[in-house]
Amino acid sequence: MTNSFKFTARGDRELVMIRVFDAPRHLVFDAWTKPALLKRWLGPRSWSMTVCEVDLKIGGTYRFVWRGADGSEMGMGGVYREIVPGERLAATETFDVPWYPGGALATTILVEHDGKTTATTTIRYELSEARDIAFKSGMERGAAESYDRLEELCAARGAGD
Numbered sequence: 016m017t018n019s020f021k022f023t024a025r026g027d028r029e030l031v032m033i034r035v036f037d038a039p040r041h042l043v044f045d046a047w048t049k050p051a052l053l054k055r056w057l058g059p060r061s062w063s064m065t066v067c068e069v070d071l072k073i074g075g076t077y078r079f080v081w082r083g084a085d086g087s088e089m090g091m092g093g094v095y096r097e098i099v100p101g102e103r104l105a106a107t108e109t110f111d112v113p114w115y116p117g118g119a120l121a122t123t124i125l126v127e128h129d130g131k132t133t134a135t136t137t138i139r140y141e142l143s144e145a146r147d148i149a150f151k152s153g154m155e156r157g158a159a160e161s162y163d164r165l166e167e168l169c170a171a172r173g174a175g176d
Contacts, residue, residue: 019033019034019035020032020033020034020158020159020162021033021034022154022155022158022159024146024150025137027143027146028139028140028141028142028143028145028146029137029138029139029140029146030137030138030140030146030149030150030154031135031136031137031138032134032135032136032138032158032162033133033134033135033136034133034134034162034165034166035131035132035133035134036131036132036133036134036162036165036166036169037130037131037166037169037170038130038131038132038166038169038170038172039127039130039132040101040102040125040126040127040132041101042132042169042172043125043132043134043165043169044100044101044102044104044125045172046165046168046169046172047104047123047134048069048071048104049069050067050068050069052168052172053067053069053079054067055164055168056161056164056165056167056168057079057161057164057165058081058157058161059157059160059161060160060164061083061084062081062082062083062084062089063081063082064079064080064081065080065081065082065088066078066079066080066090067079070095071095071098072095072098073095073096073097073098074094074095075094075095076092076093076094076095077092077093077095077106078090078091078092079091079092080111089110089111089112090110090111090112091108091109091110091111092108092109092111093106093107093108093109093121094106094107096120097122101125102124102125103122103123103124103125104122104123105120105121105122105123106120106121107119107120107121108120108121108138114148114152115140115142115144115145115148115149115152116141116142116144116145116148117140117141117142117145118140118141119138119139119140119141119145120138120139121136121137121138121139122136122137122138122139123135123136124136134162
């Protein structure tokens with residue numbers, strides 16, 4: 016398994032997550048945009064995604080809800096701002112119960128080289144305070160675990176799953 020996850024703060028309002036996946040970018044893009052696949056990787060292993068709605072078009076919305084082992088729920092949603100199939104995806108993000116002030120825009124860029132895809136996700140927060148809260152929240156651990164799950168999913172799909 017490729018374990019090349021990088022999580023860094025950039026400037027005063029951005030977090031950047033980079034991971035190389037041993038899969039062509041069309042598989043990675045599908046996993047980022049198709050509900051049946053999103054439900055299999057997005058979020059920590061101890062949480063299940065109970066709601067996954069995606070209206071993949073500019074101005075379309077998405078909605079995700081996860082449930083923890085203790086029954087607690089976390090929901091979020093947003094609006095797609097940019098979609099370049101197989102290459103780029105940008106969407107706002109707002110949590111049902113805000114854990115940081117303001118909103119954010121997450122932009123994911125996929126670049127393929129020799130059958131491997133580098134996914135770079137930049138989250139730009141409205142406020143520097145929000146970026147600092149997210150950076151210190153444990154988000155790095157959860158994102159790394161999600162990306163491990165995505166790597167597993169891509170390997171299974173590449174093998175014919």
